[in-house]
Every structure is written in C-alpha cells, then in structure tokens.
Amino acid sequence: MKAMRxxxxxxxxxxxxxxxxxRRNRTEIERRAGRPIEVVRVAVRNVARxxxxxxxxxxxxxxxxxxxxxxxxxxxxxxxxxxxxxxELVLEAIRGGKHVVTANKALLALHGNEIFAAAEQAxxxxxxxxxxxxGIPIIKALRExxxxxxxxxxxxxxxxxxxxxxxxMRERGAGFDxxxxxxxxxxxxxxxxxxxxxxxxxxxxATILAAIAFxxxxxxxxxxxxxxxxxxxADIRYAERLGYRIKLLAIARRREDAVELRVHPTLIPARxxxxxxxxxxxxxxxxxxxxxxxxxxxxxxxxxxxxxSVIADLVDVTRLHTADPEHRVPHLAFQPSALDDLKVLxxxxxxxxxxxxxxxxDQPGVLAEIARILAEAHISIDALFQREPVEGETQxxxxxxxxxxxxxxxxxxxxxxxxxxxVLEPAIRLRLEQLAD
Numbered sequence: 227m228k229a230m231r232x233x234x235x236x237x238x239x240x241x242x243x244x245x246x247x248x249r250r251n252r253t254e255i256e257r258r259a260g261r262p263i264e265v266v267r268v269a270v271r272n273v274a275r276x277x278x279x280x281x282x283x284x285x286x287x288x289x290x291x292x293x294x295x296x297x298x299x300x301x302x303x304x305x306x307x308x309x310x311x312x313x314e315l316v317l318e319a320i321r322g323g324k325h326v327v328t329a330n331k332a333l334l335a336l337h338g339n340e341i342f343a344a345a346e347q348a349x350x351x352x353x354x355x356x357x358x359x360x361g362i363p364i365i366k367a368l369r370e371x372x373x374x375x376x377x378x379x380x381x382x383x384x385x386x387x388x389x390x391x392x393x394x395m396r397e398r399g400a401g402f403d404x405x406x407x408x409x410x411x412x413x414x415x416x417x418x419x420x421x422x423x424x425x426x427x428x429x430x431x432a433t434i435l436a437a438i439a440f441x442x443x444x445x446x447x448x449x450x451x452x453x454x455x456x457x458x459x460a461d462i463r464y465a466e467r468l469g470y471r472i473k474l475l476a477i478a479r480r481r482e483d484a485v486e487l488r489v490h491p492t493l494i495p496a497r498x499x500x501x502x503x504x505x506x507x508x509x510x511x512x513x514x515x516x517x518x519x520x521x522x523x524x525x526x527x528x529x530x531x532x533x534x535s536v537i538a539d540l541v542d543v544t545r546l547h548t549a550d551p552e553h554r555v556p557h558l559a560f561q562p563s564a565l566d567d568l569k570v571l572x573x574x575x576x577x578x579x580x581x582x583x584x585x586x587x588d589q590p591g592v593l594a595e596i597a598r599i600l601a602e603a604h605i606s607i608d609a610l611f612q613r614e615p616v617e618g619e620t621q622x623x624x625x626x627x628x629x630x631x632x633x634x635x636x637x638x639x640x641x642x643x644x645x646x647x648x649v650l651e652p653a654i655r656l657r658l659e660q661l662a663d
Contacts (some may be wrong), residue, residue: 229262230387230544233293234316236277236306237270240329240356240445243529244278244303245534254406255537256413262573263537269293269306294319301543303536304328313337316595318595320352327539328413329356334428338437338444349551353539358431359384359508361531362524363538368438368512369559375514377439381480384431386506386526387415387422388454388474388486389543392491395502396462396471410552414506424453425489430526431611434642435510436487439478440568441560448570452490461583464625465493468609471501475659484569486576493581493627493658499523500661511661519661579608581627583654584643588615592648596624603639605631621650627658 234241248255256262256403265285269290270276276286287293294302294315302319304312304326312333320343328334334341334357345352346544352657355365359382368377383389387409394405405425409415421427433446454474465472470493480487494501499521503509508526514521546554546600556562586592597607610626640653 227261229264230259230301230540230547231264231266231299232301232303232540233267233269233296233299234265234303234305235293237268237276238305238307239529240404240532240536241270241303243277243533244305247530247533247537248540251537257539259541261544262273263540263544263562263571267293267299268293290315291318292323294322299324300547301540302325303540304330304333304348307329307332308657309333309336312340316341316352320348320350323348323350325351325353325543327353327356327536327543328518329536331356331357331427331430335444335446342562345557346551346562351543352547352553352557353543354434354533355539356532358434359510359522360386360524360526360528361534362508362522362526364435364510364522364537365438365514366538367520368435369555372512372514372517372520373559375478375516378436378513379477380432380439380512381464381478381500381659382431382435382476382508383473383500383503384476384510384524384526385428386424386508387419388425388428389503389508390414390506392422392454392462392472392474395457395459396466397466398599399459399463399551402457416584423455425451426453427565428474428476429489432478432487435476436485438559439482439483439512441558441565442485442568443558443565445570447558448487448574450488450490450573452651453489454491457491457563458654461656463583464583465581465656466496467611468493468495468581468625469496470625470658471496472656473503477659479622481571481577484571487570488573488576491656492639492663493589493656498661499629505642506580519593519603571621574632574637576633577630578633579628579630579658579660580605580636581654581656581658582625582640584624584626584649585621586624587648587650588620589648592646593624595646595648596643598641599639600628603635605629605635605639 327411475492509523
C-alpha cells in the first residue's frame with residue numbers, strides 16, 4: 227500500500243528520536259498502521275547538519291513553509307516549539323488539508339481552541355499525545371480508555387525538572403538554588419529554568435488535561451500557577467515528619483458547575499503511589515466514577531519516550547486518514563457541539579487543606595490565639611506540632627495541618643494571624659491534597 231508521507235518541522239531531540247524509532251521499528255509500525263509511514267521532508271535551520279542525519283532520500287529545507295506547502299505530504303509533525311510561528315504553520319497545514327501531529331503544549335494551551343476549530347472545519351486531525359507527559363499515553367487514556375467515566379479529577383507530576391529538584395531537596399536536604407544548579411549541570415534544567423520552575427510548563431499541560439477530562443474549551447488564561455523556587459528545605463522535612471511529600475502538582479477537579487485548574491507545590495500523603503515518583507519521572511492520577519483511581523507513570527521527556535508518543539499519533543492518523551471525520555475521536559474527547567464552557571474557579575474559591583508553618587515568640591497562649599482565629603474562620607486543625615526551642619532561644623515554630631476549607635477563609639485568617647505581635651514572620655502556607663478515591 228502507498229506510504230503515508232510525513233514532513234517534520236524541527237529536528238531537535240524529539241525530531242531525531244522520531245526519525246530513529248520510525249526507521250528502527252519500521253516493520254512493526256507498518257504492521258500496526260497498515261501501510262508504511264515515511265518521513266520525506268524536514269525543515270531545520272542547519273540544512274547541512276540535518277542532511278547528514280536524515281540521508282539523501284529525505285528533502286531538507288531551512289524554510290518550514292516548504293513542509294506545510296508540499297502537496298505530497300499527508301501529515302505535518304510540528305516539533306519545533308514556540309507559539310507564534312508554530313501557530314501560523316499549523317493553521318496553514320490545516321487549511322491545506324494536512325493532518326497535524328504536535329508535541330507543542332504551549333501552542334495548544336494558548337491557541338488550541340482556534341486550531342481545533344480550524345481542523346474540524348477542514349476535516350483533518352490534530353493529534354497531540356506527546357504534548358503532555360512525554361511517553362505516557364495519558365491523552366489516549368482520557369480520550370478513549372476512560373470514555374465511559376465521568377472524570378472527577380486529574381492530578382499529575384507533569385514536569386520532570388521540578389520533580390528532580392524536589393526529589394533531590396528531600397534526599398539531600400539541600401536548598402533550591404544548589405539543586406537547580408545540579409539539574410542544569412545534568413541537563414534536566416535549561417539555562418533559563420523559569421518556564422519549568424515557575425510552573426508554566428505544568429500549567430500548559432494541566433490546561434490540556436482539563437479540557438479533555440471535562441469536555442471544556444482550553445482555558446490557560448484562567449489557570450492558577452505557582453512554582454517551586456520559594457520552597458524551603460525545612461518545609462520538606464516537616465512534611466516528611468507529618469507523613470507527606472511535596473510535589474509540584476497539576477490539578478484539575480470538577481466542582482458542581484465549575485472546575486478547579488491549578489498548579490502549585492502540594493503536600494500529598496507519602497502512602498500514595500504518586501508520592502513515590504522520584505527524579506525526572508512523570509505520573510498522572512485520574513479519578514473516574516466507574517473505574518476509580520488509575521495511575522499512569524513513565525518518562526515525561528527525552529528523545530525516544532516522546533518519539534514513542536509522536537509515532538503513536540502518526541499511526542492513529544494513518545489508520546483514520548480515510549475515515550469519515552464525524553466518526554473520528556474528537557480532539558477534546560467530547561463532540562465539539564457538546565463542549566461545556568465551564569467556569570474555572572478563582573483560587574480564593576478553591577476547597578483544599580493547608581500546611582502552615584509559623585515562626586512565633588516562645589511564650590504561653592500563642593497557640594491558643596492562633597487556634598481561636600482559625601476556628602472563627604471555620605478552619606479546623608487536623609494535626610500540629612511545635613518545634614522544641616533551643617536553650618536560650620526566644621522563638622519557635624508551629625507547624626499545623628488543617629482540614630479542607632475555602633482558600634479565601636484561610637487568606638482572611640492569615641491576615642489576622644500575621645498581625646499578632648507574637649507571630650514574627652509571614653506564614654509559610656502550602657496546599658495539601660489527599661487524592662483519595
């Protein structure tokens with residue numbers, strides 16, 4: 227059967243991995259797809275170096291528009307990153323009747339609604355398994371494997387850089403800056419790591435997961451995003467003492483007629499499987515009403531793990547290339563006409579538990595006054611302990627966990643607590659999630 231012709235835009239880590247795996251597993255892939263899948267054109271800045279990699283049977287160009295305008299190509303694989311040029315290229319490919327595979331989570335988080343609408347109008351597919359969690363097939367699980375379920379929540383470690391940093395801080399007791407330098411030296415973090423450590427990368431992925439889980443438009447603008455750069459080793463130690471570990475979690479949760487969409491450092495019980503995910507690995511938990519809790523674990527980045535997802539999408543598109551567009555799996559799992567423009571709750575309205583660390587004067591009555599303020603804000607204490615002061619020291623620390631409360635209640639209580647003359651520094655406040663069935 228005639229081969230499906232593919233054009234690659236970008237020949238970086240993922241692009242090279244895709245080319246390598248396609249060639250190495252050519253027979254197996256063809257047996258699954260029902261026809262050969264061949265990369266016939268590549269767009270890359272350094273043409274000479276790329277030609278040496280791809281060989282003489284693949285056309286190489288410095289202009290990515292050469293790929294999207296090549297009428298012989300059936301699938302454009304956008305693996306270059308960035309947003310504005312990538313958006314222009316993807317939309318032109320769609321208008322030209324080409325299917326698209328992309329690993330670009332920022333592109334979909336910012337422009338996904340426009341891209342999916344254009345693809346629906348043109349009758350083509352946009353596949354994006356590699357955009358979230360690298361080699362973990364979480365998109366397919368949500369769109370197809372769990373289609374019988376009402377998804378209640380999704381919570382994931384979806385950024386390997388931050389998970390490596392948090393794992394090392396816990397294991398070594400080191401500070402953020404020291405471990406970040408180590409991550410950069412090992413190649414886990416970029417020279418400018420802000421995209422990862424500030425939580426933006428995880429928020430892009432959370433946005434995509436929420437849209438698929440709940441059948442809603444992509445709403446990155448409404449996500450609450452916090453990173454890990456202010457996290458202190460003391461809080462990691464105290465969390466461990468209380469039976470918790472701190473992870474940067476991407477969370478999407480259904481709440482009646484609205485959803486939570488947030489990324490932030492989170493305490494989770496050490497007994498949860500998600501708490502055991504260490505180093506640069508990724509994992510996503512999904513709670514469905516019928517199936518219960520499921521966990522998806524694996525490498526969230528890297529040449530061949532991500533290439534695995536790229537090629538899975540290439541195979542899917544090849545299989546469905548001639549299918550009636552109305553009978554394909556919808557981009558966001560739900561039929562486009564059935565998408566629900568759900569409200570995303572502001573962070574003040576989110577229901578969660580909290581970890582608090584308070585530096586206070588070591589004198590009688592301090593804890594009672596703090597507990598009184600919390601009670602008046604309808605916040606109940608779940609657990610607490612007070613660090614024993616060193617002899618001669620006049621200060622100590624109180625660490626407490628609360629039951630679930632509305633975040634706005636906690637914010638108002640903290641204003642009153644921090645105004646007490648016996649509270650010596652602003653409180654350290656982290657959210658806590660049980661991730662129970």
